[in-house]
Amino acid sequence: MDMDKELENALNLLKEVPQRDEKTAVNAKAAFLKEAAQLKPFVQQQSVPQKGLGGWRFRLPSWPFNVESNVSRRVAMGLAVFVLLFFASTSGVMYAAGQSLPGDALYPVKRQTESVRLALSVNNDEKLLTSFIEIRLDEMDELASLMRYEDVKTAVNDYNTLKSEYLTVAKESEQAEAAIETWQHEVDLFIEELPEPIESIESGSDGDEPDSEVPTPIDETPEPVESEEPETDDEPIEEPEDGEEPEETAVPPESSEPEADEIIEDEDELPAPDCDALDNGCDEEPVPETVCEVDELLCEFEADFSCDPLEPQCMDLVEELLNELDGESVCDEFDEACEQFIDEWLGEQLDDFVDCDVESADCDDLGASEPDFDCDPSLEDCGFDDE
């Protein structure tokens, strides 16, 4: 870490940590092992782990995607699916997948499970398909109540796929026909509810990704995931949401340029940030260019808005903001639309953000209440007790 020598010396004063109390440590370990012994009889089987479940940072487990050879990877994939299903009854992942809705990260798993069950079934197809269709209807119901209309469309597409399969396997009977009529009627009601008319929904061309046959997603995902492993950033796999991002970031170029200029203008007064000097690891490893570019933005941002450390709320804001910024710039592609989005977003944030100088009246506008640190009168900038 590159830093001022004096500061380093100061920090080094705390390098030695008070020793842990021997007796306490021994007791703590004993308690740990005791708890382990108590839990041992109730161990559930290992499920394929998910990181950041439900959050936007959904990441697939590294195995089996990181298996080297293509053939082995396919075998490993097959094994992974098998393992998933085998432990279906007790695994938390399967439970979570079973609860998921179209548009959720685990929904593809749910659909894949259904496909596999169908594939494995002997003479049970009709019953299975019936139950899957009804599940789709339940999902549509819940999605509609959550107003997740985009996802309702996904459910409808899946329903259509299932319906055709049903028609293929179901024996022609009054019962089958009646069932189809009922379902279709319900689905039509949902379609009517949608705010935007569905054009291509019958052809099922949109939102088919979560839906594809079991081999296809498995074949497609290894490439992007494999290249992720050596990188340092998390990249979410957001298949269902792919369609939405361009919409959010499509901004007329004109509006974002002035803001970019503004940022640069403000910067004239301050020394240009030097990314290298900040030891921000641009040199450390082969980091894609885009990360460094984001860092530059952060550098600029910091140069503009250095928060007074005595104003904790100020710094919390900045941190939140930077987290969001980096979070949004899953902009690892850093294409034009993405850049525009960041510019626009940053511009918005700059408007809200105030340079929170302790003595600045604007600090109050942020709803900053009385600081809860003791105002040490020996500190220069502690301006709360005078003026």
Added chain:
Amino acid sequence: MSEPAQLLIAAKQFDESALSQIYDLYSHDLFRYAMRTLGHRQLAEECVGETFSKFLHALQRGKGPNSNLRAYLYRVAHNWMTDQFRSKRFDESELFEESWVVKDLGLSEKVDDEREEAQVRWAISKLTPDQRQVLILKFYEGWSNKDVAEALEKPLGAVKSLQHRALASMQRLLVKTGEGA
């Protein structure tokens, strides 16, 4: 001692020897980490205990990490500490009270060191929790940006900027208190 990866596999089967080794491997580091973050011995012990307990419960449910156990444990510890801060379970002014100067020096030196050290402790306590975490993990624990990002579940850019701002803050805080004079 076995490889960490193998230890983990055995631990998932609740093999006592593996769990014991894991505890020995990581508990002191975790204590140090908690102590640096909280500056309070009892709380630090509690943090360690809770972290390992949560670890066990995760294993029991068939979850838990498949690799990088250290990052996982640190993350659990970090989350616990963050929770405590958020729910204001304790008075933050109680933290970092205990003197850390352990060396046995001559009287005058000791007093100076103690005062200086108290100032540094105060400054660290003034950082926001996120900044403090990054400072501790990077400076004191010597972790890489990547590991810190993983443990704190933050984007890499945020870690880098947190480090920068943590150092800048420390600088300003210590200068204000006349440190180094």
